[in-house]
Amino acid sequence: MDSPNEDLSFEDALKRLEQIVQRLETGDARLDEAITLYEEGTRLRQRCTDRLDAAQSRIEAIRLDADGRPAGTRPFAAG
Structure with a gap:
């Protein structure tokens, strides 16, 4: 089920979550x-x-390279 919050950025989702918690706490x-x-x-x-x-x-x-500096990235294989 798609949610209207599906496209929210992390920051916006966190802000909405804080609003919900505040509303529930009242x-x-x-x-x-x-x-x-x-x-x-x-x-x-x-x-x-x-x-x-x-x-x-x-x-x-x-x-990281031999000196510990970032030398690139490798694909992350989820799961």
């Missing part, structure tokens, strides 16, 4: 709204985690 949301917000927040959290994991993998894929 306790003002009706139960059905709170459930919907919680589901959206769960998807956003996973999306942010996936992006952080991908960034870490890209960083780890940087090859």
Whole structure:
């Protein structure tokens, strides 16, 4: 299922997640709204985690030369 948050940048997704947490913490949301917000927040959290994991993998894929300087990258094989 595609989500309207699918195309958000990491920063925008994190900002939206913070808004959701703030809204839920106030306790003002009706139960059905709170459930919907919680589901959206769960998807956003996973999306942010996936992006952080991908960034870490890209960083780890940087090859170093004999002096420890970046010498290029190698493709990251996920999975």
